[in-house]
Amino acid sequence: MDLGIRGRTAIVCGASKGLGLGSAQALASEGVNVLMVARTEETLQEAAAQVQASFADVTITHCAADLSSVEGRDAVFAACTNPDILVANAGGPPVKDFRQLTEQDWVSALNSNLYGMTDLINRAVTGMCERGFGRVVTITSASVKMPMVGLDLSNAMRSGLVSYCKGISAGLAQHNVTINSLLPGLHATERLDGIFVARSAMMGKTPSEVEEMSRNQIPAKRFGTAEEFGQFCAFLCSEHAGYMTGQTVLLDGGAYTGLA
Numbered sequence: 001m002d003l004g005i006r007g008r009t010a011i012v013c014g015a016s017k018g019l020g021l022g023s024a025q026a027l028a029s030e031g032v033n034v035l036m037v038a039r040t041e042e043t044l045q046e047a048a049a050q051v052q053a054s055f056a057d058v059t060i061t062h063c064a065a066d067l068s069s070v071e072g073r074d075a076v077f078a079a080c081t082n083p084d085i086l087v088a089n090a091g092g093p094p095v096k097d098f099r100q101l102t103e104q105d106w107v108s109a110l111n112s113n114l115y116g117m118t119d120l121i122n123r124a125v126t127g128m129c130e131r132g133f134g135r136v137v138t139i140t141s142a143s144v145k146m147p148m149v150g151l152d153l154s155n156a157m158r159s160g161l162v163s164y165c166k167g168i169s170a171g172l173a174q175h176n177v178t179i180n181s182l183l184p185g186l187h188a189t190e191r192l193d194g195i196f197v198a199r200s201a202m203m204g205k206t207p208s209e210v211e212e213m214s215r216n217q218i219p220a221k222r223f224g225t226a227e228e229f230g231q232f233c234a235f236l237c238s239e240h241a242g243y244m245t246g247q248t249v250l251l252d253g254g255a256y257t258g259l260a
């Protein structure tokens with residue numbers, strides 16, 4: 001299927017690795033010019049060069065910036081003033097016993113995963129509305145539907161972001177600007193490896209035991225891939241997804257046991 005977004009421009013955040021990189025690759029494969037964002041210049045540059053080498057007909061640029069800071073977000077919008085597509089994403093907060101969380105942990109999580117994301121969205125949607133096309137996808141977490149032990153900061157920030165997006169989606173829809181959230185379950189990325197290590201200390205098991213146990217709890221009996229996640233993200237950014245907004249979509253191999 002042609003997604004109808006060839007020639008569009010996207011900002012993809014957290015794009016040097018994992019789910020953001022998968023999303024950047026999938027959008028580039030659909031003919032979208034992509035600005036890739038992450039903090040570490042070296043890994044970001046390598047990832048951008050890799051995507052550019054795979055898809056010669058699009059322009060891939062990169063911007064090394066910390067999305068939790070105003071300066072970082074300024075740099076992103078200076079590099080791409082009029083995005084048609086925004087994939088709002090950053091690294092997740094640390095796994096930590098909730099009793100150990102400090103005020104600084106809360107402020108960092110707020111800036112990275114809630115306030116920082118809302119600021120990116122606000123900067124993008126005004127121009128999208130004026131131009132009559134916009135697709136915003138936030139990458140949050142399955143914890144929005146099923147809060148997870150030890151990921152208390154993530155639980156709090158992600159549900160706040162999803163609620164914010166639902167609230168603003170109604171005012172954007174008439175301009176053909178949609179905003180949806182993808183809720184990853186367990187996907188094989190560096191973030192997941194870090195979670196196994198952190199959980200192993202809390203559970204008194206080895207990281208590979210935690211990995212095995214986690215895989216077995218998923219009905220699909222495997223972790224998701226960044227590639228399949230990216231393909232789904234690209235569909236939400238497509239011309240065809242214009243009548244879907246304010247939604248949260250779980251990609252979790254069937255792990256969530258509830259109905260809604």
Ligand SMILES: NC(=O)c1ccc[n+]([C@@H]2O[C@H](COP(=O)([O-])OP(=O)(O)OC[C@H]3O[C@@H](n4cnc5c(N)ncnc54)[C@H](OP(=O)(O)O)[C@@H]3O)[C@@H](O)[C@H]2O)c1
Nearest residue numbers: 014016017018019038039040067091092141186187189191
């Ligand atoms: N993988 C999973 O199973 C899973 C499950 C549930 C939720 N999630 C959430 O989904 C999101 C993406 O996960 P992932 O697995 O793709 O993570 P990942 O493999 O750790 O990649 C994170 C990406 O974000 C960048 N990044 C992190 N903090 C940033 C910041 N402040 N400013 C700019 N870029 C930043 C990283 O590069 P730099 O470090 O160089 O900045 C990297 O490119 C995270 O929020 C994660 O918590 C993932």
